[in-house]
Amino acid sequence: MARRINLVGQIPLITLLALCVVTAFLTNRFLSPLNLTNILVQSSIMAVIAIGMTFVIVGGGFDLSVGSTVAFAGCIAAMTMAKFGIAAGVLAGVVTGALVGLANGLIVAKLGVNPFITTLGTMVLVRGLVYLVTGGAPVGDDELPSSFIAFGSGRLLGVHYLVWVPAILVVVLSFVMHMTPYGRRIYATGGNREVAYLSGVPVDRIITSTYVWCGALAGIAGVMLTARLQSGQPTAGEFYELTAIAAVVLGGASLHGGEGTLYKSIIGVFIMIVLGNSLNLLNVDSYWQRVAIGAVIIAAAAADRLRSRL
Amino acid sequence: MTLADVAMATPAASVKHASKSFGATRALDDVDFDVMPGEIHALVGENGAGKSTLVRLLGGIHRPDAGEIAVNGQSCRFNNPHDAIVAGIATIPQELRLVPALSVAENLTLDDPPVRYVLGIPLIDRAAMRQQARQALAQLDFVPDPDIRVDRLSFAERQLVAISKALRRRCRLLILDEPTAALETREIERLFAVLRRMKSQGAAIVYVSHRLDEVVALADRCTVLRDGKVVAMSRRGAFAVGDLVQAMTGRAAADMTAELLAPGAVLIDDGTVRLRAREVLGLAGLLGSGTSGVPHRLFSNPKEAIRSGIGMVPNERRLGLVLSQSVRDNILLPNLDRIARGGVIDRAAGTALVVRFMELLDIRPRDPALPASALSGGNQQKVILAKWLAREVGVLLLDEPTQGVDVAAKAQIHALIRSFARDGGAALVASSDLAEITRLCDGILAMRHGRVVERIDRGDGYDEARLHTAIGG
Numbered sequence: 001m002a003r004r005i006n007l008v009g010q011i012p013l014i015t016l017l018a019l020c021v022v023t024a025f026l027t028n029r030f031l032s033p034l035n036l037t038n039i040l041v042q043s044s045i046m047a048v049i050a051i052g053m054t055f056v057i058v059g060g061g062f063d064l065s066v067g068s069t070v071a072f073a074g075c076i077a078a079m080t081m082a083k084f085g086i087a088a089g090v091l092a093g094v095v096t097g098a099l100v101g102l103a104n105g106l107i108v109a110k111l112g113v114n115p116f117i118t119t120l121g122t123m124v125l126v127r128g129l130v131y132l133v134t135g136g137a138p139v140g141d142d143e144l145p146s147s148f149i150a151f152g153s154g155r156l157l158g159v160h161y162l163v164w165v166p167a168i169l170v171v172v173l174s175f176v177m178h179m180t181p182y183g184r185r186i187y188a189t190g191g192n193r194e195v196a197y198l199s200g201v202p203v204d205r206i207i208t209s210t211y212v213w214c215g216a217l218a219g220i221a222g223v224m225l226t227a228r229l230q231s232g233q234p235t236a237g238e239f240y241e242l243t244a245i246a247a248v249v250l251g252g253a254s255l256h257g258g259e260g261t262l263y264k265s266i267i268g269v270f271i272m273i274v275l276g277n278s279l280n281l282l283n284v285d286s287y288w289q290r291v292a293i294g295a296v297i298i299a300a301a302a303a304d305r306l307r308s309r310l
Numbered sequence: 311m312t313l314a315d316v317a318m319a320t321p322a323a324s325v326k327h328a329s330k331s332f333g334a335t336r337a338l339d340d341v342d343f344d345v346m347p348g349e350i351h352a353l354v355g356e357n358g359a360g361k362s363t364l365v366r367l368l369g370g371i372h373r374p375d376a377g378e379i380a381v382n383g384q385s386c387r388f389n390n391p392h393d394a395i396v397a398g399i400a401t402i403p404q405e406l407r408l409v410p411a412l413s414v415a416e417n418l419t420l421d422d423p424p425v426r427y428v429l430g431i432p433l434i435d436r437a438a439m440r441q442q443a444r445q446a447l448a449q450l451d452f453v454p455d456p457d458i459r460v461d462r463l464s465f466a467e468r469q470l471v472a473i474s475k476a477l478r479r480r481c482r483l484l485i486l487d488e489p490t491a492a493l494e495t496r497e498i499e500r501l502f503a504v505l506r507r508m509k510s511q512g513a514a515i516v517y518v519s520h521r522l523d524e525v526v527a528l529a530d531r532c533t534v535l536r537d538g539k540v541v542a543m544s545r546r547g548a549f550a551v552g553d554l555v556q557a558m559t560g561r562a563a564a565d566m567t568a569e570l571l572a573p574g575a576v577l578i579d580d581g582t583v584r585l586r587a588r589e590v591l592g593l594a595g596l597l598g599s600g601t602s603g604v605p606h607r608l609f610s611n612p613k614e615a616i617r618s619g620i621g622m623v624p625n626e627r628r629l630g631l632v633l634s635q636s637v638r639d640n641i642l643l644p645n646l647d648r649i650a651r652g653g654v655i656d657r658a659a660g661t662a663l664v665v666r667f668m669e670l671l672d673i674r675p676r677d678p679a680l681p682a683s684a685l686s687g688g689n690q691q692k693v694i695l696a697k698w699l700a701r702e703v704g705v706l707l708l709d710e711p712t713q714g715v716d717v718a719a720k721a722q723i724h725a726l727i728r729s730f731a732r733d734g735g736a737a738l739v740a741s742s743d744l745a746e747i748t749r750l751c752d753g754i755l756a757m758r759h760g761r762v763v764e765r766i767d768r769g770d771g772y773d774e775a776r777l778h779t780a781i782g783g
Contacts (some may be wrong), residue, residue, distance in 0.1 A: 188639070198612050199643045
């Protein structure tokens, strides 16, 4: 019995390995160092978003606004950085994201509005704000500090700076999730809000905090994207929320809340990115790629249902 | 009907040599069971004894591995619940299958709503629907407004709607699973009257219950299951509560009467309730008299209450446990701040705490990693108690602490509450089970309409009859 449950827990990793093996057989370009580096860098930004999304989903919520938040925070960071330097720019980006998350969290936890509707609203609203502050054009082009641009493409110990960010975050935040009372209270709140409340957990504050994490991490992702694109792009981050949610669910988190781990969400991100990468390498038509990724999202949700029946 | 007639008649439904396993667990082992037309046949046993499995075989939810099911003497094979319903077997589960947002009449006629044709288009005939609903409910002496939404009714009323819905399908056999778990005394009496009337009209009824006094009062025959086997089957008059307990558990029922304690300092005094250390205080009253409101009021701000040393065992287990999470996580939930050192959980301290209380409360299976949903009702209830005992609370508020738990677990929970009080704790128990209250408590507050009308102490001598009068039952 215990062994079977363990196997169910390793489905994401097995899926990822199977995907890699199949692709490696179909094209020898997959295992080239260049391609693998490319996958890591592509995954890094999505991984940061997925970490935040895991907080929200484990806490029993849902956040559609992260894509817009990535663009908003990225543009605010670029505009601030162009005037006041790197530190101020990064801080502005993260705080912007955290504030969007705080708004989401307060509306969901205090007003009791459904998370889907709340974040659907902020998704559209924040995207509108991006266009308002940028006028719809890229910002910070040629104005960003060169050391910030270097951060977007440079390496430390042979690994891109961009990859170090989620790597460090996943270690630190996994510790928070599993080894602190705060982390266990997120799981309890997502597992059953009423039980958590009756056990003395400040559930409103816990739920709000998960959205703040999600927003702040989307803010960090926005800053990373700005570094990579060398400017703030108001159109950036579209559909990121869907990829992030799909990745978290692929990683075994339950949309009912109370279940999920950060590192498995990262595996979910790799599944999404490797899938896209292998379809590219195999020269699959980009329209068909969308069909395939949509099917994977549905399959992930169906797997969530099946798992809850086990 | 004489016994000879019963022997001659064909059973309304029967199960012969039925076995059913789930994985390595043998849930039913060569079980024979039958129920005659015009008979109430009770099915009792501890949790895990196989009652639910047997009921599910009859209801078409499970298929037997071996053995046969017959309805009216005809061998049948149910592939799904629908087959059983067509064969005339209706099950009334604890969670009633009614649509809350629809009216009484709509629920009753959901399977085959009366239609009339206007220009060849079938439309619901609302007048006929109401008429049919009224007729069906009148058989049970229940006359609600057929247009009222089901979610506006009390549980007892919804249950009557569910029974009436089963009767409309001309059911041969009615199976009731713990029907009185959420009912108060007067409602139980009404339900019993309905069941007796149905019986006199020739219906066969299978009655599954934990409340043995009800079984003795109501059943014509009683079958006792233990570990998937039939261990006793006797007729009315041939069994009493003590015999049933012995058959169910395999040992004699301990005569548990609480010892007298000398109460200490007053821990809670809110005008309604004055609760002292070393005391178990009961709240007795009819449903709606406000008994469960008292513990909820004392626990209206959980964080504050917990900080001042109060723990709460709510009346529904889904309010006490995160079912998807492990026993360990559940026990530790209100104790996280106590096992953290510098903001980080001390895993060894957590494990020590969990192991100690799983031993102390005899929580089985002894596996802290198991999800709470995998435990029996009695063990789940013990996990909820462990949450608070591990926190060393001074006051326990318990709302229907033994609802839906088997006899053995009930005795264990009672013993735990007593020893909690003996060690200086104060317990407040709201229960609709008067036998439980009189046995467990040192003092009883009789409640009517949200107010305490009388306090009776053990020293004054009390029994169920006196309590009945006090609460106006």
